[in-house]
Amino acid sequence: MLMELFGLSRSNAPLFIESCDVIASAWLSDQFSRSKVDNAIEVLTDLFNCGSLRDGMLSKILMAHAKHGVLSFGEVLANSVLIMAAGQDTTANLIGSATASLLRHRDRNALESQCEIYSVVENVLEMNSPIQAVGRIAACDISLGSALIREGDAVLLFLGAANTEISRSQDAYQRRRHIAFGAGRHRCLGAGVARAIANAALKVIASEVWSGNLQCLSMFWHESPAIRGLARMHVSLG
Numbered sequence: 001m002l003m004e005l006f007g008l009s010r011s012n013a014p015l016f017i018e019s020c021d022v023i024a025s026a027w028l029s030d031q032f033s034r035s036k037v038d039n040a041i042e043v044l045t046d047l048f049n050c051g052s053l054r055d056g057m058l059s060k061i062l063m064a065h066a067k068h069g070v071l072s073f074g075e076v077l078a079n080s081v082l083i084m085a086a087g088q089d090t091t092a093n094l095i096g097s098a099t100a101s102l103l104r105h106r107d108r109n110a111l112e113s114q115c116e117i118y119s120v121v122e123n124v125l126e127m128n129s130p131i132q133a134v135g136r137i138a139a140c141d142i143s144l145g146s147a148l149i150r151e152g153d154a155v156l157l158f159l160g161a162a163n164t165e166i167s168r169s170q171d172a173y174q175r176r177r178h179i180a181f182g183a184g185r186h187r188c189l190g191a192g193v194a195r196a197i198a199n200a201a202l203k204v205i206a207s208e209v210w211s212g213n214l215q216c217l218s219m220f221w222h223e224s225p226a227i228r229g230l231a232r233m234h235v236s237l238g
């Protein structure tokens with residue numbers, strides 16, 4: 001779906017996914033290769049520059065902004081690469097964790113409708129948020145509880161930990177307000193797209209799990225404290 005938004009043809013899918021994975025490696029470990037990430041950004045930039053990508057809906061919106069002088073062409077490129085990279089691995093991690101959850105609860109009758117699939121997706125967002133932490137540089141001195149954060153300090157915000165707290169709230173309205181997609185002016189641009197992709201994918205995966213066709217042989221989780229999701233899952237089908 002993300003590739004369709006950019007008008008990307010299926011033949012480019014392996015290149016697109018591989019480049020997004022390389023960019024995501026920078027979040028997964030401090031051992032990432034700078035030159036490989038630069039190269040992946042170049043590949044995505046080239047994909048955007050090749051005519052077909054510009055026919056996508058998202059690309060047309062961005063290009064319209066450039067035409068009216070709101071964004072420079074360089075900014076359109078930077079935003080396109082950001083959207084492609086920010087959306088691909090996060091959504092893949094959401095689908096992976098939700099699949100693991102379906103496999104764990106495969107015998108539960110309660111998980112037998114689209115509505116329940118929606119709950120599985122929301123539950124993973126809340127309890128296993130694909131992005132566990134985001135960073136900020138304090139713009140001014142701020143007191144938080146007993147701590148003083150000084151202007152210029154680097155701060156890590158643990159969204160996953162905050163969600164665990166929120167889930168313990170006595171207030172049912174508060175409990176529905178997880179911050180897996182961030183909050184405020186930088187809240188995730190693609191929250192709706194991510195939910196739509198995950199729900200569509202899970203519908204297909206759930207029918208395979210519930211019919212007994214999909215069996216998990218082994219799963220390996222990312223080890224990064226900032227990203228939660230499956231690095232690999234080996235399955236047998238049929």
Ligand code: HEM
Pocket residue numbers: 002082083084086087088090091094129130131134135159179180181182183185186187188189190191193194
């Ligand atoms: C499950 C999937 C996803 C999760 C968990 C997720 C999570 C987040 C979070 C936590 C932020 C805030 C970052 C911060 O405050 O520093 C963010 C920002 C962003 N996300 Fe997502 N995201 C997902 C999918 C997507 C998709 C599918 C797209 C694009 C179609 C996307 C595009 C963006 C962009 C462009 C930003 C930056 C917004 C800004 O800085 O103003 N994300 N996302």
